[in-house]
Amino acid sequence: MSYLSAEDVSVAFAGLKALSSVNLKITPGHISGLIGPNGAGKTTLVNVLTGFQAPTSGAVTLDGQPLTNLKPHQVRRRGIARTFQGGRLFRDLPVIDNLEVTGVGLGMSRRAAIAEAEAMLDWIGIAPLKNRIAGTLPYTDERRVAIGRALMGRPAYILLDEPAAGMSAPEASDLSDLVRRIAKSLGIGVLIIEHNVGLVLGLCDHIVVLDSGAVIEEGDPAAIRDSEKVRHAYMGTAADTVRANLEVMA
Amino acid sequence: MSTSSPVIDPILSAEAIAARKPGPFSLAGKSIVTPILLTLILLAIAIVTVMIGSKPFNQVIIDLFVRVILVVGLYVFIGNSGVMSFGQIGFTCLGAYVAAWLTINPMMKKMSLPGLPDFILKAKMEYWQAALLAALFAGVAALFFGRVLMRLSGIAASIATFAMLAMINTIYSNWDRVTGATSSVVGIPIVRSIWPYFTVAAIVIFIAWLHAISRAGLALRAARDEPTAAAASGIDIPKERLVAFVISGAIMGVGGALTAHSIGVVTPDNFYLSLTFVTLSMLVVGGMGSLTGSVLGVVILSALIQGLRFLEAGVPVGGSMLALPKGLQEIALGIIMIVILALRPSGLFGNRELTLNRNRSE
Numbered sequence A: 001m002s003y004l005s006a007e008d009v010s011v012a013f014a015g016l017k018a019l020s021s022v023n024l025k026i027t028p029g030h031i032s033g034l035i036g037p038n039g040a041g042k043t044t045l046v047n048v049l050t051g052f053q054a055p056t057s058g059a060v061t062l063d064g065q066p067l068t069n070l071k072p073h074q075v076r077r078r079g080i081a082r083t084f085q086g087g088r089l090f091r092d093l094p095v096i097d098n099l100e101v102t103g104v105g106l107g108m109s110r111r112a113a114i115a116e117a118e119a120m121l122d123w124i125g126i127a128p129l130k131n132r133i134a135g136t137l138p139y140t141d142e143r144r145v146a147i148g149r150a151l152m153g154r155p156a157y158i159l160l161d162e163p164a165a166g167m168s169a170p171e172a173s174d175l176s177d178l179v180r181r182i183a184k185s186l187g188i189g190v191l192i193i194e195h196n197v198g199l200v201l202g203l204c205d206h207i208v209v210l211d212s213g214a215v216i217e218e219g220d221p222a223a224i225r226d227s228e229k230v231r232h233a234y235m236g237t238a239a240d241t242v243r244a245n246l247e248v249m250a
Numbered sequence B: 001m002s003t004s005s006p007v008i009d010p011i012l013s014a015e016a017i018a019a020r021k022p023g024p025f026s027l028a029g030k031s032i033v034t035p036i037l038l039t040l041i042l043l044a045i046a047i048v049t050v051m052i053g054s055k056p057f058n059q060v061i062i063d064l065f066v067r068v069i070l071v072v073g074l075y076v077f078i079g080n081s082g083v084m085s086f087g088q089i090g091f092t093c094l095g096a097y098v099a100a101w102l103t104i105n106p107m108m109k110k111m112s113l114p115g116l117p118d119f120i121l122k123a124k125m126e127y128w129q130a131a132l133l134a135a136l137f138a139g140v141a142a143l144f145f146g147r148v149l150m151r152l153s154g155i156a157a158s159i160a161t162f163a164m165l166a167m168i169n170t171i172y173s174n175w176d177r178v179t180g181a182t183s184s185v186v187g188i189p190i191v192r193s194i195w196p197y198f199t200v201a202a203i204v205i206f207i208a209w210l211h212a213i214s215r216a217g218l219a220l221r222a223a224r225d226e227p228t229a230a231a232a233s234g235i236d237i238p239k240e241r242l243v244a245f246v247i248s249g250a251i252m253g254v255g256g257a258l259t260a261h262s263i264g265v266v267t268p269d270n271f272y273l274s275l276t277f278v279t280l281s282m283l284v285v286g287g288m289g290s291l292t293g294s295v296l297g298v299v300i301l302s303a304l305i306q307g308l309r310f311l312e313a314g315v316p317v318g319g320s321m322l323a324l325p326k327g328l329q330e331i332a333l334g335i336i337m338i339v340i341l342a343l344r345p346s347g348l349f350g351n352r353e354l355t356l357n358r359n360r361s362e
């Protein structure tokens, strides 16, 4: 059984403990959720998993092999893709080129990269955006292009950093469908960071809750929904919206 | 890259993708029309020069073509990577001395450069053979320096490239028996025909274009614009930078060899701060991210420089000579550059290229 895991990962930034002995495991075909209040360390964990941040201690392994010393592009070539909180598309390039560049980065010929990019845009359902300049896209489309870019070369794992932020309810629901297809029909292991707890509870097979750099709870959606600790962690931050979300699901 | 689970979705299966007829590559806004038009512009300049038949003007245009080669060389690295290098003229220095070593009459070389190894002392090559070897030598040197430099980024990288230039200049200014130190190395065969310079400029423009549309050029520009996302897309940024640095180094080297053959003498200070400043200005004024900008930046600034020189030398007005005070040329040029950059911070062409289709941009 293959897996991607963070083992006892800690990260300290000049005294600030961003992560403390975090363990996390993702497997192909499954959707894991990573939630927690602002500043909990979610993005930092994704940075560690993708080679952008070296852990102060602990390790990242892929099928038991350590990845900790690899650079970001090497991690990507091992089949671990990610998106960014801010989108970070190649803004001056057309959508198709955004995907093509990634194919090229993975060693494909330009022709093969374009063929896959076109197939990918079809699959996601954004083929009409093909020739739009990425920097001119609305938010929702930008997110879907970023996901398409990360899916180039069919990675084994994809880590999504707040892909639904700022989306309306119907848009978020479309996004959930897309994420489900990525896991279920492509067999990719997904880790999704999301503040919309309702979306996470409805989508994920397994959820990890971070607070102040530590895992305070994990389990299936039902367990997370009922957890006192989780409710407590969210108090005082975005308490109202989170409670509303939790109640909608209950 | 394959997943451990089989792909179930048929439209993303390997067979379905392979069976697709993909659209042509977009060339990211870079059409072959651009190098063709640029070459035609230079060709027109060359033909007019030959028709005019004036020796001094011929020399001015030879200088212009050499500058085009150098500035296109800068564009290949600086324009595509976005990393400012102050060191590329160092490779021009290396290329110029290779040309000197290989083409000066062996009798003269024994006297002026006695420290050269025997096989070089005996060599007497054609200028074009020497120019090819100059490109090779400068390219290898760029590979050597680049392996270290390309790990750096931002200001640190720029300062390190400057250090490389200073180092090359210092070595060549002191290695008496091999480079003649700071004294002029004379006796380099002068090539007065304009065509070799035009031909190399045209070839270099096409090489720069080919690099820009290649996988390496595409990846490098993506990394320039969004380095984090590029790394997350599997792009090995230091490697792509190194590729451009080596191509740029080779172009700068061939430019150095042609400089040597255009004037017949070299000293290390021909290839130092002043040439670095002039060529970088031309690149920046034209537009760093544009091949068109780098070629036309040279043409426009060279025309300005010539115009100012002409005024400095004096124009007859009525019965008397009206001349600009000496030194005003540099000052006027500086002012013009500042004005252009104030009005168009990304240069005259920015990221745009000359094409027949008016709205192309990267």
Ligand SMILES: Nc1ncnc2c1ncn2[C@@H]1O[C@H](COP(=O)(O)OP(=O)(O)OP(=O)(O)O)[C@@H](O)[C@H]1O
Binding pocket: A013, A016, A018, A036, A037, A038, A039, A040, A041, A042, A043, A044, A045, A085
């Ligand atoms: N490069 C860095 N240097 C110093 N501190 C950092 C750095 N990156 C993150 N931090 C700090 O680490 C903590 C965790 O940040 P992180 O971005 O991982 O949180 P997050 O859970 O993703 O938050 P959000 O929901 O706002 O995106 C924060 O206190 C943040 O300020």
Ligand SMILES: [Mg+2]
Binding pocket: A042, A043, A044, A085
């Ligand atoms: Mg975050």
